[in-house]
Amino acid sequence: MHFDLADLRLFAHIAESPSLTQGARKAFISPAAASTRIKHLEEELGSRLLYRDSRGVELTPAGNLLLQHARRILRQVEYMKSEFTDYGSEAAGHVRIFANTTAVTEFLPEILAGYLVERPGVTVDLQERRLARDIVRGVLDGSTDLGIIAGPVQTQGLQVLRFSTDRLVLATPRDHPLSRRGSVKLADTLEYPHIGLHEGATLQYFLREKVELLGNSFSLRIQVYGFEAMCRMIEAGVGIGILPESAALRHQRTMQLAVVELDEPWVLRERSILVRDLEALPSFIRTLVNVILEKPLAAP
Numbered sequence: 579m580h581f582d583l584a585d586l587r588l589f590a591h592i593a594e595s596p597s598l599t600q601g602a603r604k605a606f607i608s609p610a611a612a613s614t615r616i617k618h619l620e621e622e623l624g625s626r627l628l629y630r631d632s633r634g635v636e637l638t639p640a641g642n643l644l645l646q647h648a649r650r651i652l653r654q655v656e657y658m659k660s661e662f663t664d665y666g667s668e669a670a671g672h673v674r675i676f677a678n679t680t681a682v683t684e685f686l687p688e689i690l691a692g693y694l695v696e697r698p699g700v701t702v703d704l705q706e707r708r709l710a711r712d713i714v715r716g717v718l719d720g721s722t723d724l725g726i727i728a729g730p731v732q733t734q735g736l737q738v739l740r741f742s743t744d745r746l747v748l749a750t751p752r753d754h755p756l757s758r759r760g761s762v763k764l765a766d767t768l769e770y771p772h773i774g775l776h777e778g779a780t781l782q783y784f785l786r787e788k789v790e791l792l793g794n795s796f797s798l799r800i801q802v803y804g805f806e807a808m809c810r811m812i813e814a815g816v817g818i819g820i821l822p823e824s825a826a827l828r829h830q831r832t833m834q835l836a837v838v839e840l841d842e843p844w845v846l847r848e849r850s851i852l853v854r855d856l857e858a859l860p861s862f863i864r865t866l867v868n869v870i871l872e873k874p875l876a877a878p
Contacts, residue, residue, distance in 0.1 A: 582646070583655060585619055586648040587626070588612055591644045595811075597634040613623040619644075649720035663826030671862045676716045678780035680744075680822055682706045685802045685873070686726070693869055700862050708778045717852045725864055726853035726870075729784070729844075739851040739872045745746035748838040749809060750818045750825045757836035764820075764842055765792055770798040771817040773808045785820055788844065809833050824848070 582606075590600030592612065602612035613704070620627050625640035627731065634673070656672065660749060677849045690702055705722070713725040717736055725736075738838060748767060750757045756767065768789065782801070784840040789796055800815045802808050808819045809829040826837045839845075847858060851867055853859065 583652070586651060587613055588615055589619060590645060591647045592616065592628070592635060592651060593637055593641065593648075595635075598628075598630065607871045622758065646719045653720055653723070656860075658717065666673070671860055672703065673724065673863050673866060674703040674705070674722045675724045675726065676705050676707045676713045676722040678705060678710065678713070678728055679775060680728060680781060680805075680825070681726040684822070684825055687875055689870055693866055697862060701839065702710055705780070706780075708780055710780065714852060717854060720854070722811075723853070723859065726849065727848050727852065728780075728847040731851075733852060734853045736854060737856055739856070739871060740848055741851060741873075742849045744822045744824050744847050744849065746820055746840055746842075746847065747823045747826050748814050748818060748820055749830075749870075750836045750838060751812060751815045752834050752836050754818065754836065756838055759838055761839040761841040764788060764840065765794070767818060768792075768794050768797070768819070768861070771797045773810065773811045773817045773819040774798045774801045776801050776803050776807075788842075805809055805829065809835060 587603065587608070588605045591604040592598050595601040595604065598612055598790070599609045601759055604610065607615075614626065618749070623640065623644065626638050627641035627644060629636045629638060675686070694700060707716070709731065710727045710731040713722075713727050714731060714733055714736065715723040716722040747761055748756065754770075754772070756762055757765075759797070761783045774785075785817065786796065786827060803810065805825040806829060807822050808821060809826070810833065811817065812819050813833040820840065823837070826835065829835060830837055831867065851870060856864060856867065
């Protein structure tokens with residue numbers, strides 16, 4: 579087979595774009611040249627890679643397979659470049675992270691701030707993912723270097739590095755009827771209005787599933803971005819909310835909140851880093867993994 583890294587990079591750009599034209603633009607070549615190179619790829623592989631119509635392009639099964647290989651190869655080339663850069667005066671590289679809502683909004687910003695200040699040559703692409711399975715898939719197919727999840731998930735084919743445990747709790751105003759309870763069931767909370775996270779949040783999706791299993795639904799007064807905004811709404815008496823204990827106790831220090839235990843089997847949530855092969859990652863990403871693993875997160 580005769581194709582090069584430029585062909586793979588072009589194919590990845592097209593696959594991740596809504597059209598061949600936009601993919602070609604990212605690769606800095608004309609649409610006609612891009613079309614010719616894709617046809618050459620298809621001829622070399624003996625498989626059709628794209629379905630094309632007036633709305634754009636869609637990957638064939640063979641195209642999906644090639645995209646997985648292309649991502650891994652291109653990432654490995656980036657890793658190689660970064661490893662050799664380490665021998666220069668300053669380490670450089672790029673790391674992509676898919677993470678759940680709690681990680682993105684609560685503890686990763688602080689961790690990444692310290693990490694990046696010490697490494698001016700490193701850049702980070704941090705993306706929130708609504709579903710744990712999307713994070714797992716991203717690590718498996720090479721579209722992200724690291725995944726950060728909470729709770730149980732199918733991770734066959736990946737290395738799972740557990741780094742902390744948190745639990746979900748109920749936060750209420752201090753004078754709320756549930757604030758005097760030692761613990762509550764999820765069903766006990768549903769007669770009261772809730773403050774929820776935005777619709778794309780991993781935690782919100784998880785809680786909605788649990789409520790639906792009870793044959794019920796949330797009475798959501800408002801959905802917000804982040805636990806600080808949620809706690810401010812709760813403090814003001816707008817409603818109650820379910821969030822990680824570490825976040826609830828941290829905000830309780832500065833807000834008038836009551837924190838009540840949830841008596842449910844699923845409240846304990848183990849946080850984990852997912853990677854394909856830790857030793858295959860460049861040193862600057864392995865260092866970031868170690869920073870996360872060593873950061874004490876269990877306490878608020």
